Amino acid sequence: xxxxxxxxxxxxxxxxxxxxxxxxxxxxxxxxxxxxxxxxxxxxxxxxxxxxxxxxxxxxxxxxxxxxxxxxxxxxxxxxxxxxxxxxxxxxxxxxxxxxxxxxxxxxxxxxxxxxxxxxxxxxxxxxxxxxxxxxxxxxxxxxxxxxxxxxxxxxxxxxxxxxxxxxxxxxxxxxxxxxxxxxxxxxxxxxxxxxxxxxxxxxxxxxxxxxxxxxxxxxxxxxxxxxxxxxxxxxxxxxxxxxxxxxxxxxxxxxxxxxxxxxxxxxxxxxxxxxxxxxxxxxxxxxxxxxxxxxxxxxxxxxxxxxxxxxxxxxxxxxxxxxxxxxxxxxxxxxxxxxxxxxxxxxxxxxxxxxxxxxxxxxxxxxxxxxxxxxxxxxxxxxxxxxxxxxxxxxxxxxx
Amino acid sequence: xxxxxxxxxxxxxxxxxxxxxxxxxxxxxxxxxxxxxxxxxxxxxxxxxxxxxxxxxxxxxxxxxxxxxxxxxxxxxxxxxxxxxxxxxxxxxxxxxxxxxxxxxxxxxxxxxxxxxxxxxxxxxxxxxxxxxxxxxxxxxxxxxxxxxxxxxxxxxxxxxxxxxxxxxxxxxxxxxxxxxxxxxxxxxxxxxxxxxxxxxxxxxxxxxxxxxxxxxxxxxxxxxxxxxxxxxxxxxxxxxxxxxxxxxxxxxxxxxxxxxxxxxxxxxxxxxxxxxxxxxxxxxxxxxxxxxxxxxxxxxxxxxxxxxxxxxxxxxxxxxxxxxxxxxxxxxxxxxxxxxxxxxxxxxxxxxxxxxxxxxxxxxxxxxxxxxxxxxxxxxxxxxxxxxxxxxxxxxxxxx
Numbered sequence: 001x002x003x004x005x006x007x008x009x010x011x012x013x014x015x016x017x018x019x020x021x022x023x024x025x026x027x028x029x030x031x032x033x034x035x036x037x038x039x040x041x042x043x044x045x046x047x048x049x050x051x052x053x054x055x056x057x058x059x060x061x062x063x064x065x066x067x068x069x070x071x072x073x074x075x076x077x078x079x080x081x082x083x084x085x086x087x088x089x090x091x092x093x094x095x096x097x098x099x100x101x102x103x104x105x106x107x108x109x110x111x112x113x114x115x116x117x118x119x120x121x122x123x124x125x126x127x128x129x130x131x132x133x134x135x136x137x138x139x140x141x142x143x144x145x146x147x148x149x150x151x152x153x154x155x156x157x158x159x160x161x162x163x164x165x166x167x168x169x170x171x172x173x174x175x176x177x178x179x180x181x182x183x184x185x186x187x188x189x190x191x192x193x194x195x196x197x198x199x200x201x202x203x204x205x206x207x208x209x210x211x212x213x214x215x216x217x218x219x220x221x222x223x224x225x226x227x228x229x230x231x232x233x234x235x236x237x238x239x240x241x242x243x244x245x246x247x248x249x250x251x252x253x254x255x256x257x258x259x260x261x262x263x264x265x266x267x268x269x270x271x272x273x274x275x276x277x278x279x280x281x282x283x284x285x286x287x288x289x290x291x292x293x294x295x296x297x298x299x300x301x302x303x304x305x306x307x308x309x310x311x312x313x314x315x316x317x318x319x320x321x322x323x324x325x326x327x328x329x330x331x332x333x334x335x336x337x338x339x340x341x342x343x344x345x346x347x348x349x350x351x352x353x354x355x356x357x358x359x360x361x362x363x364x365x366x367x368x369x370x371x372x373x374x375x376x377x378x379x380x381x382x383x384x385x386x387x388x389x390x391x392x393x394x395x396x397x398x399x400x401x
Numbered sequence: 402x403x404x405x406x407x408x409x410x411x412x413x414x415x416x417x418x419x420x421x422x423x424x425x426x427x428x429x430x431x432x433x434x435x436x437x438x439x440x441x442x443x444x445x446x447x448x449x450x451x452x453x454x455x456x457x458x459x460x461x462x463x464x465x466x467x468x469x470x471x472x473x474x475x476x477x478x479x480x481x482x483x484x485x486x487x488x489x490x491x492x493x494x495x496x497x498x499x500x501x502x503x504x505x506x507x508x509x510x511x512x513x514x515x516x517x518x519x520x521x522x523x524x525x526x527x528x529x530x531x532x533x534x535x536x537x538x539x540x541x542x543x544x545x546x547x548x549x550x551x552x553x554x555x556x557x558x559x560x561x562x563x564x565x566x567x568x569x570x571x572x573x574x575x576x577x578x579x580x581x582x583x584x585x586x587x588x589x590x591x592x593x594x595x596x597x598x599x600x601x602x603x604x605x606x607x608x609x610x611x612x613x614x615x616x617x618x619x620x621x622x623x624x625x626x627x628x629x630x631x632x633x634x635x636x637x638x639x640x641x642x643x644x645x646x647x648x649x650x651x652x653x654x655x656x657x658x659x660x661x662x663x664x665x666x667x668x669x670x671x672x673x674x675x676x677x678x679x680x681x682x683x684x685x686x687x688x689x690x691x692x693x694x695x696x697x698x699x700x701x702x703x704x705x706x707x708x709x710x711x712x713x714x715x716x717x718x719x720x721x722x723x724x725x726x727x728x729x730x731x732x733x734x735x736x737x738x739x740x741x742x743x744x745x746x747x748x749x750x751x752x753x754x755x756x757x758x759x760x761x762x763x764x765x766x767x768x769x770x771x772x773x774x775x776x777x778x779x780x781x782x783x784x785x786x787x788x789x790x791x792x793x794x795x796x797x798x799x800x801x802x
Contacts, residue, residue: 010592027615035588055637056624063623067615133759137732142654142718146633146641150652151733153725155633155643157570160561165643165650165722167633168569169558175613179577183584184758187436190591191411191762200761207757210728210739212576214428214468214754220725221740221752222464223457227725232547232556232568236456240547242556242566249566251551253543317543321566324554324621324628327611331538332552338611339622351622353615356608357585358534360601361592 009036010362014189017088017095018042018072019079019112021049023145023171024129024205025101026068027178032097032185033071034355035362040091040380041069041371045076045399048373059347066370070342070352073376076401079110083400088112090385092121096192097185101129104139114200123198125188129181133204143205148173152209157216159229166229177208238284239263242321243296247304252295253317260284262314267298342368345375377401410437411763415590418489418496419443419473420480420513422450424546424572425530425606426502427469428579433498433586434472435756436763441492441781442470442772446477446800449774460748467771471743471753474777477802480511484801489513491786493522497593498586502530505540515601524599526589530582534605544606549574553610558617560630567630578609639685640664643722644697648705653696654718661685663715668699743769746776778802 014037018029026041026049033039043049054064078084089112092098098117100107107113107128114126128134131143141147149155149167159166181203188199210217215235219225227235232251234240239254254263257273257280264272272278272294277287284291299307304320311318320326327333342352352368381387381401395401415438419430427442427450434440444450455465479485490513493499499518501508508514508529515527529535532544542548550556550568560567582604589600611618620626628636633652635641640655655664658674658681665673673679673695678688685692700708705721712719721727728734743753753769782788782802796802 008592008596010588031584056620056626058623063619064616067619067622132733133737136736141713141720144641144654144656144718146635146652146654147718147720150643150650150720150722151728151731153723153728154569154571155722156724158559159567159570160564163561164633164645166560166567167643167652168555168573169560169628169630170555170614170616172569172573172613175615176577176580179580179584179613180756180758183432183580183587183756184760186584186587186591187411187758188760188762190587190594191409193591193594195409195762197762199763202759203757204737206728206733207737207739210734211754211757212573212580213571213725214576215465215571216725217729217754218464218468219457220729221468221754222459224726225457227570229570232565234547242551242568244565249551251547251568253545253547312542317545317548319542319548319551321551321556322554323557324614324617325625327552327554327607328618328621330552332533332607333611335536335538336534336605336608338608353612353618353622355581355584356604356612357581357588358603359585359589361589361596361598362600 008362010359011035011037014038014097015095016040016097016099017091019098019100019102020129021101022051023068023174024177024181025099026051027175028129028181028185029072029099030068030070031179031182031355039072040095040376041072041074042077042079042088043074043373045078045374045401048076052373058350061344061347066342066344066350067353070354070368070370072371073380074371074374075377075380076374078400079112081398081400083395083398085111087381087385087400089120092117092124094384095121095124096189097125097127099127099129099181099185104130104134118198121198123192123196125185125192125199125201127181127185127201127203129177129203131205133207134202136204145171145173148205148209151206152213153216154209154213157227157229161229161231163229173205173209176212177203177205180208180211233288236285237281238288239291239295241292243299245299245302245304245307249321250299250304250307251319251321252311257281259316262316266310266314267295340368342370344370345372374401409763411760412436412438415439415498416496417441417498417500418492419500421500421502421530423452423502424469424575425578425582426500427452428576429530429582429586430473430500431469431471432580432583432756440473441496441777442473442475443478443480443489444475444774446479446775446802449475449477453774459751462745462748467743467745467751468754471755471769471771473772474781475772475775476778476781477775479801480513482799482801484796484799486512488782488786488801490521493518493525495785496522496525497590498526498528500528500530500582500586505531505535519599524593524597526586526593526600526602528582528586528602528604530578530604532606534608535603537605539607546572546574549606549610552607553614554617555610555614558628558630562630562632564630574606574610577613578604578606581609581612634689637686638682639689640692640696642693644700646700646703646705646708650722651700651705651708652720652722653712658682660717664717667711667715668696741769743771745771746773775802
């Protein structure tokens with residue numbers, strides 16, 4: 001820890017106008033909120049962010065929405081009405097960052113495209129998140145997470161050996177894009193602090209998914225060797241793979257001739273390490289199926305704990321395959337305090353998982369909240385825009401807010 | 402674009418002392434280098450970063466290493482020698498950021514732990530990346546990517562329905578941690594610009610992998626409902642899934658009763674939409690296997706292009722499952738210039754894939770390079786530390802550099 005440090009939040013004083021919905025944008029702005037930025041989330045009156053209707057629910061509230069929109073203020077504004085857009089335009093000069101993830105073209109139709117917004121706030125960091133970017137030949141293609149996973153190549157090289165292309169069991173395209181966008185926004189804030197200049201940011205889901213695949217791209221770009229699914233094994237080293245036990249799968253990372261010799265001894269079959277079928281990594285690769293059977297024969301009737309302890313004691317990296325319940329209940333999760341307690345107007349205390357980076361020089365966000373629809377409409381419009389009670393009533397009646 | 406903008410790089414003037422190896426740290430520092438930071442990568446003399454020996458190779462050079470270490474300077478220093486550590490200590494005051502991804506404890510043994518480093522540079526951003534973080538009960542567990550994937554739960558909910566836990570075909574734990582770390586470092590730089598204070602950053606691979614799984618955690622934390630592999634289908638909406646064609650799989654996102662009616666019409670079987678087995682999403686979920694067969698029967702003998710065009714024309718989001726070759730060769734990749742041309746001392750021109758965020762207000766990195774081992778040792782030691790030729794010769798002879 002740094003002595004004498006001031007406890008503050010890294011992004012305190014930064015205000016974000018968040019026009020984004022569903023996941024990629026909200027994931028990004030949640031990361032900013034976790035670091036102390038004030039995020040004003042604009043939602044459609046009565047309906048809200050579409051993801052408020054996504055299951056699973058807790059007492060009728062979307063838990064998906066609650067996890068993704070922690071620490072934000074919810075303000076309802078109908079951006080399709082002139083009066084609604086006037087409210088947005090009045091908020092723009094009060095904000096440092098704007099985030100949107102509509103399909104390219106929508107912001108122009110709302111007269112909220114970057115040139116229009118910059119006219120009223122020259123220093124804003126205007127951040128557009130989309131499936132393919134603002135200038136791709138595919139820009140109009142509907143960009144669901146599964147669509148981007150499919151086109152990214154990541155599905156094509158994930159899954160059982162010889163089997164079908166397999167999607168990742170989480171919205172990886174949305175999430176990776178959200179993290180990259182948050183990185184870009186903070187970098188632009190840093191630059192603005194030094195140069196005084198605003199910035200336009202364009203982040204695409206497909207670009208983000210390509211940028212994360214450097215292992216596969218090394219083969220594709222340098223050797224024209226297109227990766228295919230190979231199950232859980234390492235592409236060039238064996239046995240680095242998963243194996244069954246009586247109480248769940250394990251993985252082992254047996255990455256060298258010496259760790260393989262240790263494994264052979266552990267399995268009570270020291271001669272394997274000298275066997276010409278398994279002596280070198282090349283030979284182990286050639287005889288992968290046979291070797292997998294031999295190892296499985298050793299693991300399959302022992303418990304996960306016993307196999308892992310034996311492997312670790314022998315200097316062979318190994319781990320249990322945990323499900324989310326096991327991860328959530330683990331000593332690691334407790335010790336690292338990975339789950340925060342949030343506050344929700346209807347549900348009371350709710351579990352929240354914030355961004356994972358730990359900083360010495362920052363106070364934790366003390367009171368994590370997650371907003372009900374329009375919870376902060378009055379607060380924000382009164383305090384930031386001096387909208388009075390009569391006007392609020394009128395705007396509500398007209399369904400502008 | 403912003404008129405009259407100054408073209409510079411967002412992180413120009415920032416110098417990073419990069420002690421990290423393999424992937425998580427190097428991925429992080431490559432993102433900083435892409436934004437114009439000067440990254441000084443410290444490597445072991447003669448051997449280098451372990452990943453210099455990772456395949457695939459291009460003329461004996463690791464393409465994996467080249468992609469991950471673009472735009473960095475390579476400086477060889479033996480940190481196990483006293484003289485080597487003196488060089489590192491001399492570099493510390495010249496740098497803004499330090500990044501390391503050794504196992505917790507190693508930096509202390511090298512006398513390069515955070516308190517020691519901060520004594521000679523009070524404002525440094527000291528960034529530690531590790532498998533489990535500096536204070537986890539698992540801190541000493543060897544943290545390979547597969548180990549963290551296994552413990553993260555992501556494997557447990559990826560893969561064919563009813564099938565085994567499936568690893569992602571890319572080093573997702575390393576990569577996601579690298580991106581989060583880059584986000585954290587840039588946020589700390591922003592804070593330092595305002596507060597003048599340095600920061601200690603602690604990022605763990607397991608924490609990072611947990612933080613990306615908000616969809617699964619919504620079920621786990623709020624409903625105690627632990628997700629399992631379900632293939633490529635959406636957990637609650639059907640048919641959102643992949644299907645085979647004569648020329649590769651496609652995905653479709655048929656997310657509502659009306660898109661399902663459009664699909665039924667497209668398949669020449671309008672009555673399906675009124676059929677009580679398929680009328681509602683609930684019914685379609687119950688009769689998933691039958692519906693998959695019906696759709697497969699329609700897709701399997703048509704080409705990928707024809708099926709996708711038909712679906713898109715009918716308002717049903719769809720996409721081809723591409724492999725990396727198809728992505729690399731796509732019009733999208735060309736238009737968005739996702740592949741840069743890098744320069745390598747031995748290989749000449751090499752393909753490089755930079756971080757994906759586009760900024761208006763920044764010059765692109767003009768000359769992308771990727772370093773051979775020790776390419777910049779003399780440059781950095783002479784120019785930053787005023788080490789003269791005689792001393793360089795001595796240090797080389799002693800294998801310090």
